[in-house]
Amino acid sequence: MGRSREKEDAESRFNSPVSISVADSSVSLLKLISILIIFVVGVVIGLVSSSHIDRYFSFRADQFNIKNIYFAADQFSSDSEKMLVNCERECALSMESFIRPLNLNHRMTDDELFWRASMVPQKEEFPFKRVPKVAFMFMTRGPLPMMPLWDRFFSGQDVDKYSIYVHALPGFELNVSNSSVFYRRQIPSQHVEWGSVSLVDGEKRLLANALLDFSNERFVLLSESCIPIYNFQTVYKYLTRSVHSFVESYDNPSRYGRGRYNRRMKPDIRLTDWRKGSQWFEIHRTLAIKIVADTKYYKLFKKYCHPSCYPDEHYIPTYLHKFYGALNANRTVTYVDWSLMGPHPATFTAVNITEGFLQSLRNNGTLCSYNTEKTSVCYLFARKFDSSALEPLLNISSQVLGF
Template identity: 40%
Template sequence: MKAAQAWRIGMKDNHILPPPRHRAQLKKPTWIIVLVSLVCVFLVFAYVYPLQHSGACYIILSSSCKTFSSWLPPPTRQLSDDEIASRVVIKNILKTPSIESNNPKIAFMFLSPGSLPFEKLWDKFFEGHEGRFSVHIHASREKPVHSSRYFINREIRSGKVDWGKISMVDAEKRLLANALKDPDNRHFVLLSDSCVPLHDFDYVYNYLMYTNVSFIDSFEDPGPHGSGRYSDHMLPEVEKKFFRKGAQWFTMKRQHAIIVMADSLYYTKFRDYCKPGMDGRNCYADEHYLPTFFHLLDPNGIANWSVTHVDWSEGKWHPKSYKEQDISPQLIKNITSISESVHVTSDEKKETMVKPCLWNGINRPCYLFARKFLPETLDRMIDLFTNQTMF
């Protein structure tokens, strides 16, 4: 009995004791809130005031600050009235269904200082396909002397063209404007006086007419011959991260040709701020205007490579020029078998970017034309074409 009574007394005393205090647990959530708040403040500060040009960037982060900020949402920028108007017009043009033609043609646009040394070769190329093409010639220095009936009276009103200046783009737009006057022209090809065809007409026609993109070269080059040519004066419409480079020689669909003619906003930026001597550099508008323009406004509508082959393997300021002794069936076979586009950056890394040439999603040979062929190669090229050795 005494033991039982003692047990009950112990239990009674136990209930009288106050519950234990857990002060440490009450403080823990407060510290978590404080810690999270500090992290949030740090992230906001790093986003608003990036540390990319500070030594602290590399102290706080083990990798570059660019990597750190890449997952943050991009800052929004209010478009100007001119940008809104430009984008509305271009968007509506791209969404407008293309008018069908009973006689769709390809416009071959030749940008040349004068006579075309390969007219006889192009004559062979065009022969028998009348009504499926048109020819337009921009001769900037002298009136051409023609050797082919397809080129007679096909000159447009031409202007002076200076290498490395906006006048090169002006000449391209002048050719497009004249070719667009024919509603049957559905695809537009820019060629130089040193260009030659690599395939017969039917192959080229089907390749271009039934594609779902324009073959405009566009890639990002962080080096001095790419983004190094950019000028901050192009802001806000053209930001450096959107600045692109590419070969001048393009082919494009009619809708794309129309939006090039409709553009004045972005063209003006390149006319005024992509030119020799801008910020102590030389910016070549013909290498940057169209690649940047289409990257900004219709990146999925271009192939990001040019169907005109050129050989830069010699590492000089100008591409390799093909001489008479260079011409052989094997040379043409080598060029026409290439099925990957290659871009090399101009920075110290010399990074090589290789991508398959996709035609409507199918990997196919990249090139329809090639340059720079010297006039002395004409007879050998005609011989190869006539004998169908490689075409």
């Protein structure tokens, strides 16, 4: 009996640590597994949560940016900038905006403008109904005193047959009512000075802006003192049916012609190439593109034809004579009276405006060539008219001029 107890006590002391050790190990394993499960679940929850948070903040950031864009455009942009934003959304890649720009208030530099205007489609057929237009381009220092007469000239005419462009001195704004054909027809301009190459820059700027409209076929340069001496239909048919452009280009052997030539222009421009002519031209689209695209000969005039040379009287006449003489009628369609023999032509005031005077401008007894035939209709426009001439012109225009 005693031995039996001692045996049981000994076995108990021997087995007890083993049992405890096994139990402890099981508990530790369970804890480790639990910790691993909790860790994995935590990682999964963290990844999912961070994805949602990123999306949430990205979405909020986008909303914030969009709100800022609209806020800035609506609150701080000018009307022209709002139009630009709207155009970028609605007119992007629009055929209509490409072939017929409606907003003339662009931000292109001259180099950018001339480059774009010189582009020529290689495909001859037009993918739209093209009605040839006449671009009336006004070079002015400020107001257009003859504007009421021009408004009457264009009144009731097909708007698909003409376009208007105004180049004025920087800072001047042509404020007219929206009922006028001159409404919003002012182009971005720069300073021009009589007798300098900047006047040629202004002419090229007008041509380039007008060339952006692919329907413009003929381009006539006018001043603020010019008037039409025939009605619109006569002018339109005369120009659009002509096979020639109308740029005065002739050889003047005097000091006012050859005397202005600079020998440093050789060999690209020789004395035999040198020509003189009136600044007030009318040209076909083909020649307008050539003039706008020219850099080489323009740079020669800019470098060597200084104020006493008067680049506006020589650059285009010389350039066209040298390369495109066969396309030019070598005369102008704008009448100017140089009988006073001064640096400027005669100015017509109110006392000059009579029916007989206007008839003499239209039919002065001279003949000229038109499409290889002789005609008595040589001038379509006339200058130089003082603002005082406006009222008498309006009084008799319907009887004499036909508008």
